[in-house]
Amino acid sequence: MNPTDTTLTELRDAIASKSISAAEATQTYLNRIEAHDGGLHSYHEVYTERAMKQATAVDDGEVTGPLAGVPIAIKDLLCTDYGHTTCSSKMLANFQAPYTATAVQRLEDAGAVILGKTNMDEFAMGSSTENSANVTTRNPWDTDRVPGGSSGGSAAAIAADLCAASIGSDTGGSIRQPAALCGVVGMKPTYGRISRYGLIAFASSLDQIGPFTHTVADTALLLKVMMGHDPLDSTSASVPVPGDIDQVDEAPKNLRIGIAKEYMSDSNDPAVAAATQQAIDVYKDHGAQIVEVDLPHTEYGIPVYYIVATAEASSNLARFDGVHYGHRTDKAEDLIDLYCRSRAEGFGDEVKRRIMLGTYALSSGYYDAYYDRALKVRRLIANDFDTAFKDCDAILCPTTTAPAFKIGEKSDDPLSMYLNDVYTVNCNLAGNAGISLPGGTTVVDGKELPIGVQLLGPSFDESRLLKIARVYESATNYYTKRPQL
Amino acid sequence: MSTPKPISEDDVRQVAKLSRLHVTDEDVHHFTGQLAAVLDYIGKLNELDVDGVEPMVHPMELVNVLRPDREQPGITTDSALANAPAKTPPFFKVPKVLGDGPSA
Incomplete structure (x- = not known):
């Protein structure tokens, strides 16, 4: 083998x-x-x-x-x-x-x-x-x-x-x-x-x-x-x-593939744009109808996500208290100090940032401005998908704007790291299904780097989404490419 | 709706306290700048009119999912205590809660 x-x-x-x-x-x-x-x-x-x-x-x-x-x-x-x-x-x-x-x-x-x-x-x-x-x-x-x-x-x-x-x-x-x-x-x-x-x-x-x-x-x-x-x-x-x-x-027969202009940004890496275009052509050749769909609230996904996800995280991670399991400080003066120091020593900076951001968004005086507003925009994002999936079976788009970045390139800039999720996050907010497929490679600094092509589908119809994905896979066979170790 | 004022170092200290996170002055300075940048980006949500929109808290709008009221095996005390950093079985052990120590 x-x-x-x-x-x-x-x-x-x-x-x-x-x-x-x-x-x-x-x-x-x-x-x-x-x-x-x-x-x-x-x-x-x-x-x-x-x-x-x-x-x-x-x-x-x-x-x-x-x-x-x-x-x-x-x-x-x-x-x-x-x-x-x-x-x-x-x-x-x-x-x-x-x-x-x-x-x-x-x-x-x-x-x-x-x-x-x-x-x-x-x-x-x-x-x-x-x-x-x-x-x-x-x-x-x-x-x-x-x-x-x-x-x-x-x-x-x-x-x-x-x-x-x-x-x-x-x-x-x-x-x-x-x-x-x-x-x-x-x-x-x-x-x-x-x-x-x-x-x-x-x-x-x-x-x-x-x-x-x-x-x-x-x-x-x-x-x-x-x-x-x-x-x-x-x-x-x-x-x-x-x-x-x-x-x-x-x-799949009578296939309708949706394309949303909000995902076809000019800021996409040219290799990403080319891979997406090639995928559109594959579906055209397969006889699919290509339809334009609107996802007008796409750009609000990251702001909504960084309120909703951090708010939920601030609550979920409250369980790590240095008492029941996990790291415990050896410097505590009293119980509250035990919590604060155990958590400060046990969590890394990104986890602390998110706990604080979520706590802030849920705190008195900011709840309406941040959390409640984010939940309302989350509804608008989910509605966009519901409307789009009336006109198409799946939405074809890039998974990321660019191939892999260098270690250290974004690690000091939380916001630029967050923007990595711009094409993936809305699917989580709405709750529907999404799949990323190998979309070929591009050469950067003398190294081949993979590109992803994404298909987003309606909730609870993974079966059809996989058949649609298989059409692209069988036409390209990019999965046979493997890295040289 | 009015835009909240930018997050200050005092806000970050208060949020750290609510979050039960011990922070140094250096942490506060560092986090304030980073959180301010993220919150500024989040301010984008103010561009939208959300009047009358129903908040969406969850993809599945479930209420009160109940199982039959029958006794079921659960985690044992030994198992629950197995990862405790300090214990006097069958209890978790914590520093003094009330008394002469400083309190928050």
Whole structure:
């Protein structure tokens, strides 16, 4: 088996037909992690022994399922009752969760082998992994550049074939943006599709778990396993998962692709604009109708997001108090001082900024001006999508304005970092589904860098969105390009 | 609607206190500039007329999701205490709350 030209589906089938053992496949990925991750830092923790045990159980016929023996990496904010779950924060450096997240449990129940946990921006706050308390993950295409974030470790791990697939979370673009920058498929399903039980919360009305894979079919396979109602998450949707979700090769008929001028800005990198135009042409050749749609409130997405997400974060992160779990200062004079110092020592600057911004937006005298107003504009943004999806089946747009930026380039300027999410964030605010697909590469400073193409679809119709995505993938096959390690 | 005045260093100190974050003078100075820039950008929301728009707090407008009122296994005391930085089982241990120490 050669991981660099194998898809998850192919590997799954090879294990099922016993042309390769699960143990051999797992060992191959563990060897690649050993050989290459020292330069990439995509993993925070690798479960070598446990993974080999899981693989052996598959080979012995004790474990079966649609993912039997497939090695997968998970973002370090998904709780497991083994190993550590740290959110790449000093606050949770030694945290051992007492239970396993539903999404991870469903993967394991389907036979998946969990290789380890991946590096991320602390508490999922960032777009580059530079906010990790541990280390910055490197982009496998150019190690001077960021992999994107916050799920940057998961994106880099699959891009470098250090796993057969990986799992991330997307609050404002944290799956799709790193997928674009690393040249892989990354999907945020509709809000509520995958249980958030055991996902350490950042912004509860925006957070959604999703996969990173090389192909659309692989993403469909993982969604089929992970999606569906969970009684342990009251916000998980009771909407049935369509049985044909993994039939991605059924070409959609009477397809209408929406183009919104708000996403076709002149400030897009020329290579990004060209990739988007090429995708439009692919759909035209397929016989799709290209329709113009209006998303007039697009430019208000980032301001709304940085109120809503920070307000929710300020509340969610109040639980880290130095008492129940997590970092505790050894300098406290009294209880309040214990809270303040434990949190000041345990959180990094970006997390502190967001907690303070959210607290400010919710505080007396500012609530109406900021929080309430942001919620109203959020409604206008969601209405824009509802109107647009009456005229089209999916909106085609770039995932990011430009390919991967250099490490350090934006780390001192929070606002310019925030603007990374300009094409991804509205999908989270509205709650609908979005997927980023490999859109080819462009050469910058002598290095090939991936470009992402994004499709946004209506809520709870991932099945059709994946079939639409597959049309572009089968016409381009960009996923076969892999970085030289 | 009136635009709130720019965030000041005193505001940041107050917000840090509400957020239960210990900050140094240097932190306050640093964060004030950064938060002011972000809030200035957020001020863009004042361009819109939002009169009569229903606030959207969540993508799924759910109320009172209830499960059947039946006893279910939960986390054990040992498990709940396992990550506690200081404990005297079955309790979490904290510094004195009332008494002679300075209080906030």
